[in-house]
Amino acid sequence: MxxxxxxxxxxxxxxxxxxxxxxxxxxxxxxxxxxxxxxxxxxxxxxxxxxxxxxxxxxxxxxxxxxxxxxxxxxxxxxxxxxxxxxxxxxxxxxxxxxxxxxxxxxxxxxxxxxxxxxxxxxxRASEIAGRRALELGDVRVDAAARRVWCGDAEVKLTPTEFDLLVCLAASPGTVVTREKLMSQVWGWVGASGTRTVDSHVKGLRAKIGADRIRTVHGVGYAFEIGSAS
Structure with missing residues (x-):
């Protein structure tokens, strides 16, 4: 209950x-x-x-x-x-x-x-995310405590879920995070039936921070890549 x-x-x-x-x-x-x-x-x-x-x-x-x-x-x-x-x-x-x-x-x-x-x-879990250190990954800066993100000098407005997804991916740049792990860590939901939700949020996040910053590993998941957006 x-x-x-x-x-x-x-x-x-x-x-x-x-x-x-x-x-x-x-x-x-x-x-x-x-x-x-x-x-x-x-x-x-x-x-x-x-x-x-x-x-x-x-x-x-x-x-x-x-x-x-x-x-x-x-x-x-x-x-x-x-x-x-x-x-x-x-x-x-x-x-x-x-x-x-x-x-x-x-x-x-x-x-x-x-x-x-x-x-x-x-x-x-929001307080746990807020307690994480600030991240500087190339020209992307993430202030976890203030829940703010910058790409270069421009602040990017993310939804709460997009922000949590970015923090999860950016915590281990270059490392592939499976869709199932993202569902578990960002949404708290365990089960493959929710992976379309991950894909949809990743698409929205890419539109805001640059498509090449999140690499797709087909059939597995996603990885945050340090570098300039194209």
Missing amino acids: SNPSRRVLVVEDDPVINQAVSDRLEVEGYEVLRAADGPSAVAAFVEHAPDVVVLDVMLPGFDGLEVCRRIQAERPVPVLMLTARADEADVLVGLGVGADDYLTKPFRMRELVARVSALLRRVE
Whole structure:
């Protein structure tokens, strides 16, 4: 059972899915708040300060992407997005506005619960990352305590997950880190089913810090490379 003090906001306009997800999370020991549209989701977030948000993309009022933008501007929080489409472009947009992970419908309740739990464990590890020393890797500087990154003289704005992913890769430059290890260390999620999440976040990170700074080892994982971006 999870810590009952942990509060989850479930945002889903389909009443059957909303009820099923909420019931399962309550069985697992979470306190659950529910919303069925964009405006009520943001209002519930502001009023009740949940620890994690399970957020459908397609919502009335305004969509889940806009909800994610607004709540992340209010206060950083882990977000698990639910989407009916696995299109890479859609996924990257969701990750770009601050979502940490995503599940494609239909999904297994057991996997949803596991990912919510993993996101909460990642929050608990944030202080550990903050305690790491600053990194200077070629023209890339990473201030772990302040959670800030520079490429040359320009500061790069990363999402919380992109930052944690960069820190994990940059901790051992040139060393290949498997997708499974990245899932475990960044997301706290063990299992090959989540490796597409890693690939999507790496693509977003490359777009911000330069594609050649992260080397792909096909079928294995990724490595941070010291050098100038092309």
